Amino acid sequence: MKTTLSKDALAAYLARQMSNFFPDREVAAHELKPFVEGGLERLASCFARISDKYLPAGREQQFNHRHTDHYAMFLYLVANTIRRMQGDMELADKAYALNKALHAIDVYHEVELPDVFFFQHPLGTVLGRAHYGNYFMVYQRCSVGAKDQVYPTIGEGVVMFGGSAILGDCTIGRNVWLSSGATVLGQDVPDDSVVFGQSPNIAIKPTQRNIVRDLFNHPSGRS
Secondary structure (H helix, E strand, O other), rough: EEEEHHHHHHHHHHHHHHHHOOOOOOOOOOHHHHHHHHHHHHHHHHHHOOOOOOOOOOOOOOOOOHHHHHHHHHHHHHHHHHHHHOOOHHHHHHHHHHHHHHHHOOOOOOOOOOEEEEEEEEOOOEEEEEEEOEEEOOOOEEEOOOEEOOOEEOOOEEEEEOOOOEEEEOOEEEOEEEOOOEEEEEEEEOOOOEEOOOOOEEEOOOOOOOHHHHOOOOOOOOO
């Protein structure tokens, strides 16, 4: 994967951002370098399976640190990589908070997003500690959260369009599209569906489209 900044330069860039946004101390680039490298490795694997006008299939993908969707995904992966590698949680907290400040997205570093996911201008989106299947795509003002401390299970190939929500004890099947404004609260959704409306009065219709094939770079439609 090409990058608009080298790994060293990107670590220095992120260190300066953390130091400026959170001036309790100066963060050094060498503190972040292993987590930047780990985050970029995970991002490259993710980008390789996305088909988008900015990430066209069949070409070498490029991470652009000035592309805010790219950078939001990168900051989440850095924060989560710090946690996975048992690094300094101060740095994980700062990467998480920086993502909120820059992109208005709330994805805590304890949240385990799948290997393949995609943020599409995700302003105002909050993603909680659900179980996420691969090929997960989310737009703006979306919410995934708990009710009574129970989180959803989300299957492979799910798209949440603007303003949609998945909440509480529910299982969302494979290849499911949540239309704009749809809210699923404590209800299960079968595979190959489009969801409209709000619980308890959601409408579920079948779909012939395939998210993994059509929106991600996987010709079989299955991972």
